[in-house]
Amino acid sequence: MIIPVRCFTCGRVIASDYEKFVERVKKGEDPKEVLDALGIERYCCRRMILSHVDLIDEISAYE
């Protein structure tokens, strides 16, 4: 659906980094390096971003 505000496990705010991550990976950067550059260290937070499927665009037509 939409990226969760925080990491489920540790509680770090991750939603604000998701759009930056997607943008930079689309430009051809290595996901590992983008996550490191964004300061997302722990694997709990990294999986939040890596495994997310953003479907909000598809359902936003429905109220």
Add this chain to the structure above:
Amino acid sequence: MIEKKIFEGNKAELVVSGVDSSFMNSIRRTLLSEIPKLAIDEVIFYENSSPLTNEILAHRLSMLPIPTEMDLFVPKDQCVCEGAGCPNCTLIYTLSKEGPCTVYSGDLEAQRSEFSIKDKDIPITELAEGQRLILEAMATLGTANKHASYQAAFAVGYKNYPVISIDYSKCDLGKTCIDACPPNIIKKEGNRIVIEDIEKCTLCKECENRCEFGAIKVTYDPEKFIFRFETDGALEPEEVLKKAIEMLDKKLESFSSQMFTVEEEKQ
């Protein structure tokens, strides 16, 4: 004794010696659950035609990091307004947006500008053409034992200080330990094996298990700890730690004062 303390941005790292793990754990648990923080806990929706339901939006809003000044607010249930909500206990945010757009945390307008949310890029929802979101959100002070949205410190943890001893008479400089070390902290310097940053050691003992000659030994100091935690930007890590110690102090004080006022039960 605190041997080292680093407060950098939202992160804190301390090296503490001469204490035991129960002491460190009491600080850890206080940090996790007893620090008061502001979080949105009531939302009034005037209009919501967004794809997400009111409940999901309210939950997303509650998880936003609200900049907190602990001395300026009192918990709602202890306030003079008796839970009705007044400027002493409640901070009001308003939001009004019409699509097509993405609603971000930065779109929330705080009643007092010093409390506007610092992290402005958190997406709350998306709005398609013609969809509208108008709401009023109330933030109050609370602690994490009520709800996770009030949690002030994250990834709080401590580990024993590693002690790595190398017996140079047994070592053949075969580099097995260097290749085996996951955090990559063992290095070769001339004809000696040296440990570069011992605080990065995870005590995994991979080097010890791989070495055929038993030249390297990994142990830990039971009375010395590396303590790390983070905040979400709502509070400074130094402030959070100070408050935790204060809360722990208060608890112990009330315990010790009751020691002399509560009567002993006769057996």
